[in-house]
Amino acid sequence: MRSVVVQGHRQVSVEQVPDPVLPGPDGAIVAVETAAICGSDLHFYDGDLPFYPVAVGHEVVGRIVEVGTQVSRFHVGERVLVASVAGCGACAGCQTRNPIACHSGAKVFGSGELGGGQSDLLAVPAADFQLLRVPEGIDDEAALLLTDNLGTGWAGAQRADIPPGGTVVVLGLGAVGLCAVRSALVLGAGRVLAVDPVAGRRARAASFGAEPLAPPEGVSIGEAVLAATGGLGADAVIDAVAVDRSLDDAFAAVRATGTISVIGVHDMAPYPMPALMGVFRSITLRMTTAPVHRTWSDLVPLIRHGRLSTTGLFTDVYDLDQAPAAYERIAARTADCVKVRFRVG
Ligand SMILES: [Zn+2]
Ligand SMILES: [Zn+2]
Structure with a gap:
């Protein structure tokens, strides 16, 4: 599959890498349909967090293509968004629905600990905890914002x-x-x-x-x-x-x-x-980083009922193969480019 990899300061490429495998019986594989570039991806790109190479991306919307035997809430074929921050899903900390409180330590997709979401496929551990079925009335852009940026704001x-x-x-x-x-x-x-x-x-x-x-x-x-x-x-x-x-x-x-x-x-x-x-x-x-999962019950109704707008943030759409151009564009931090997303699937 393809995966966007930051290779060094201001160096990004689209690599062919092996497809991910299920990260345990509680995990799922999501075929990415759209993925966004986040300001925190730019910390790798700009060299603030110089850990290379790193497969980036943690804002993902896609369709489930495989689930482990212990996944009970989701099925193959469902459209989901993936919380950018992952917890084990089982401990008392995760029961607060704030992955930062996870006793095993929170992990972020696309930071070296878990796979990068700017790719064709993403392995998601603890899928029952980590995924949200894309709710009715939530478009792709709103769904992407629910993975991280809106919850953070x-x-x-x-x-x-x-x-x-x-x-x-x-x-x-x-x-x-x-x-x-x-x-x-x-x-x-x-x-x-x-x-x-x-x-x-x-x-x-x-x-x-x-x-x-x-x-x-x-x-x-x-x-x-x-x-x-x-x-x-x-x-x-x-x-x-x-x-x-x-x-x-x-x-x-x-x-x-x-x-x-x-x-x-x-x-x-x-x-x-x-x-x-x-x-x-x-x-x-x-x-704080976002207690992503916990924000969904607030934000989904606010968006669906028109109290909180998610329009006017995504300014650019690129194909995944155009990742170098997309990163160059967002890293310039110009007035007319706020948020970039990739068409993937
Ligand atoms: Zn983000
Ligand atoms: Zn946990």
Whole structure:
């Protein structure tokens, strides 16, 4: 089968590799129909996580072509989406439906631990836990967003303790940041200030209901947020970038007693946290990847009943064989390219 492999810094290729086999009697094989590129795939591509070669991709929608003897909830032929983060499915941690709590340790597809989803076939362990039948009224793009990005934005907004009518800053307006913008509004934010260096991305956030915030030359993001909030600062800051600079901005923009909710993926280096300022200002700092499985019961009804839109995020579609061009396009982080998906099956 074909598999997209990041070979090194800014080097990606489509390789022919052996078909995967069932990962145990509780597993399934999914024939991928469409798979998306995630910002975290770019951490390999850009060299932030230099573990090569790595078969990438963890956002997958497809059809089941094989199930193990212990799989009870799914059958061959069903259309499913695959949670990007995997747990064993059997332990007390997984029973909370948050794979991060798995006692065996959560694993992410396409990061070296499990197969990459930008491929023709994907082996899925603990299929009863890991899969969701694509619900009625959920299109391919919404289904792809339910594997990771929307759950991440949703979890980031939930964990931001947004008071009704409160002011939220979202740092970084890639797909996850834009999902956080929409989630914050659904969860009761009165005002979302959307920050990104790319004007077109701010404009996209504005079309989703946010207020774009672009500090003029010489004015910091923290100063601009203070100016926009009468000197108070934001009730919550959602950091969908998670580099040292954005974390500094988050501490500068949040009000005393406010919450910083980090959903970006930091690089391997430690961050020098302003702990003294944090304690004196009584700041709550939360960091998370998405509790993907747990978000489905919230998000599916919100999407199906039109309360949470998933449109306007996918901007580009490529055939799997065009992966090098697709990666080059998304890595340029231009205004008009937010989220890329592959046609596979
Ligand atoms: Zn992802
Ligand atoms: Zn587990």
